[in-house]
Amino acid sequence: MFLWGTATAAYQIEGAVKEDGRGASIWDTFAHEPGRTRDGHTGDVACDHYHRWREDVELMSGLGVNAYRFSISWPRVRPEGDGPVNAKGLDFYERLVDGLLERGIRPVPTLFHWDLPQALQDRGGWMNRDISEIFAEYAATVAERLADRIPLWITLNEPFVHMAYGHALGVHAPGQALLTGALPVAHHQLLAHGLATRALRAAGARQVAITNNCTPVWPASEREADLKAADAYDILHNRLFNDPVLLGRYPDLSAYTTGLDAVRDGDLDIIATPLDALGVNYYNPTRIAAPVDDALPFSDAGVTGHPTTAFGWPVVPDGLRELLTGLKARYGAALPPVLITENGCSTEDTLDDGDRVAFLEGHIAAMRRAMAEGVDVRGYFVWSLLDNFEWAEGYHQRFGLVRVDFETRSRTPRASYRWLRDFLRAEKRAQEQAREQAREQAQNTET
Numbered sequence: 060m061f062l063w064g065t066a067t068a069a070y071q072i073e074g075a076v077k078e079d080g081r082g083a084s085i086w087d088t089f090a091h092e093p094g095r096t097r098d099g100h101t102g103d104v105a106c107d108h109y110h111r112w113r114e115d116v117e118l119m120s121g122l123g124v125n126a127y128r129f130s131i132s133w134p135r136v137r138p139e140g141d142g143p144v145n146a147k148g149l150d151f152y153e154r155l156v157d158g159l160l161e162r163g164i165r166p167v168p169t170l171f172h173w174d175l176p177q178a179l180q181d182r183g184g185w186m187n188r189d190i191s192e193i194f195a196e197y198a199a200t201v202a203e204r205l206a207d208r209i210p211l212w213i214t215l216n217e218p219f220v221h222m223a224y225g226h227a228l229g230v231h232a233p234g235q236a237l238l239t240g241a242l243p244v245a246h247h248q249l250l251a252h253g254l255a256t257r258a259l260r261a262a263g264a265r266q267v268a269i270t271n272n273c274t275p276v277w278p279a280s281e282r283e284a285d286l287k288a289a290d291a292y293d294i295l296h297n298r299l300f301n302d303p304v305l306l307g308r309y310p311d312l313s314a315y316t317t318g319l320d321a322v323r324d325g326d327l328d329i330i331a332t333p334l335d336a337l338g339v340n341y342y343n344p345t346r347i348a349a350p351v352d353d354a355l356p357f358s359d360a361g362v363t364g365h366p367t368t369a370f371g372w373p374v375v376p377d378g379l380r381e382l383l384t385g386l387k388a389r390y391g392a393a394l395p396p397v398l399i400t401e402n403g404c405s406t407e408d409t410l411d412d413g414d415r416v417a418f419l420e421g422h423i424a425a426m427r428r429a430m431a432e433g434v435d436v437r438g439y440f441v442w443s444l445l446d447n448f449e450w451a452e453g454y455h456q457r458f459g460l461v462r463v464d465f466e467t468r469s470r471t472p473r474a475s476y477r478w479l480r481d482f483l484r485a486e487k488r489a490q491e492q493a494r495e496q497a498r499e500q501a502q503n504t505e506t
């Protein structure tokens with residue numbers, strides 16, 4: 060069954076940051092530091108999903124999705140990271156999971172969507188190798204309670220973005236600007252992923268995936284220096300996270316950095332523990348030129364000649380086809396089935412979001428072209444169900460199929476919600492008809 064879903068993340072929607080024993084995360088700390096987020100916005104209340112989750116499940120039920128990707132807040136479940144388990148935190152996710160299942164919606168939890176417990180950051184965060192083991196213990200805690208009801212788990216969300224924005228450039232929590240010194244954060248997250256995959260399976264998990272943010276990389280010109288920079292960027296953004304998971308080895312980093320000193324014997328075997336799917340988040344291609352200084356081995360030349368979203372991101376639907384067929388060409392038989400775990404756009408604050416409809420239509424069509432070219436895609440999740448706390452942009456970027464009024468927290472479905480609902484109904488009818496035809500054919504050949 061093809062999964063059609065929506066996606067969200069805990070810190071972006073839940074709020075209730077001090078309730079029922081939740082510990083602080085690095086995003087609580089970061090968002091409260093002056094100047095870190097636009098207009099000082101924080102996720103303290105966000106969409107208040109912690110209290111309004113029933114309404115949100117009803118919205119998904121009305122939309123007709125058969126899956127929901129959400130994330131579990133690590134500090135809600137283990138407030139100190141590795142200390143005592145907070146039963147009330149687990150109770151919340153159990154209520155949500157049961158509520159989804161009652162509506163025929165498959166729960167697809169992500170265990171880490173950037174909200175590291177602050178207590179673990181105080182011990183070095185992802186620069187500290189011990190965090191990988193501690194993540195696997197937390198993953199096991201959740202699976203012991205929920206594995207019987209979860210068809211598919213996702214370990215990490217976008218370890219590239221967490222490394223690059225959080226630790227190399229410092230524009231996300233925890234706000235470190237280590238540039239290529241942030242590379243251990245890649246390795247420790249990947250190790251955490253591998254250890255958690257094993258821990259989840261040991262606790263009864265059925266299917267496990269990782270979600271990587273992937274981008275087609277376009278060189279700014281055919282000049283040697285631009286080609287070389289594009290290759291460096293492709294390595295750092297895409298291959299650094301896909302190669303070890305799918306092939307059990309790192310790409311050659313020696314030309315750009317001092318390499319990955321954090322790697323120990325046996326780590327890559329753990330990281331390459333076979334997966335049931337690769338989650339891919341796609342937003343746009345990236346155009347790369349030669350470096351402008353010594354800080355990084357590339358510079359962002361910006362994609363031109365395409366429309367942009369309210370966020371200024373280029374809209375290139377065919378980039379999704381290019382990305383998917385590129386993954387197939389690069390990894391061949393080592394590529395497991397793919398899930399598009401996020402795709403979507405921010406628009407102006409309007410209910411009449413024709414731009415979002417065009418965006419989704421274009422990207423779903425591009426995904427189908429890739430499928431026709433032989434890529435095994437098993438699901439598509441729209442980012443996002445609701446307008447939410449868009450990290451450093453606060454509430455300024457609106458990604459929701461459903462509008463949220465951040466004064467009253469009331470929810471209003473947009474035109475794109477109705478479009479997707481009708482699209483999913485038509486999909487369902489087409490599938491039923493195909494099944495019916497197959498039955499008739501089988502009967503005809505019998506008689």
Ligand code: FCB
Nearest residue numbers: 068216217220442449450
């Ligand atoms: C992705 C994140 C998600 C959201 C979208 C717009 O990089 O995974 O939380 O912010 O971008």
